[in-house]
Amino acid sequence: MDVLTVQAIQDAGLADWSKLSTALHARYLVGSLAEGLGFAQAVAEVSAGHDPEVRATSTFVDLKLTTPGAVDSDGDVRTTVTQLDVDVARSISELAAARGLKADLDGIFLVELGLDTHDADEIGPFWAALLTGDAANYKNHLEVVDPTGRAPDLWFQKTSEHETPRQRFHYDLWMPIAQAPARIEAAVAAGGTITFAEYESFTVLTDAQGNNACICTIQGR
Structure with missing residues (x-):
């Protein structure tokens, strides 16, 4: 279909x-x-x-x-x-x-993990084997998907090759369009800062120590 x-x-x-x-x-x-x-x-x-x-x-x-x-x-x-x-x-x-x-x-919400890397194929099978027990669950040169749903999906964000930064993992929190603004407001009230909001589909929030997370929706995708 x-x-x-x-x-x-x-x-x-x-x-x-x-x-x-x-x-x-x-x-x-x-x-x-x-x-x-x-x-x-x-x-x-x-x-x-x-x-x-x-x-x-x-x-x-x-x-x-x-x-x-x-x-x-x-x-x-x-x-x-x-x-x-x-x-x-x-x-x-x-x-x-x-x-x-x-x-x-x-x-209604969904948590995914994102990992910055310049070469997903180099590390994808490792993370698939670690999280799911089977390296074959590294899919599409892009993500690790646990067929049992026990582990959160892990996707790889393309970056240029660089020295290891302070943060490479980040949370993506998928939410309904109507519920996302309240969650963003709650995170800001709890000490967070909006550091990127140029697109409808996701907002980057940063905690007081510089760690990032994204609130994502399907709006505009």
Whole structure:
């Protein structure tokens, strides 16, 4: 299936869901583990074989939807959001509403790690083996992806060759577009500084000792 543009996803009107990086994410609040597991089972029944990734707890259920083998406008094949994901997300939202479950938009976020390097291929297999146990999980000369979802995704940011700087790792925190400004405001109030905000898609925040982190959204991508 074809990859959906950011605008198409926003136009779909999925009030409970947000696209973070490559997938649609939602969180619904539940009153017990039994209720969470019951909701997860009902989700499996309405997903028509396109089962989301589900994490059920005693207070919330997290869901993630994506399509492997999606084709983008350049003809490249990758894992991301298609119309199938949007359709399943809409069905899950209807299911949640019928059960009286509230969506928690503030609970939707995704943490990735970024590592500056002039040669990702030189170190990528090492980090894949370290984080996932298999060097083959270094993908596309760009990133390490744990197929079990236990380790955060690690991507490599291209730099020129240089002496080791003080900071090479940084956090990327993916958030829904509407929730990102409040998180940025909270970080600044806690002693951070906005050091780069020229693009809609990410804002660089720096702590009092010069360490950087990015808050990312799909806006403008």
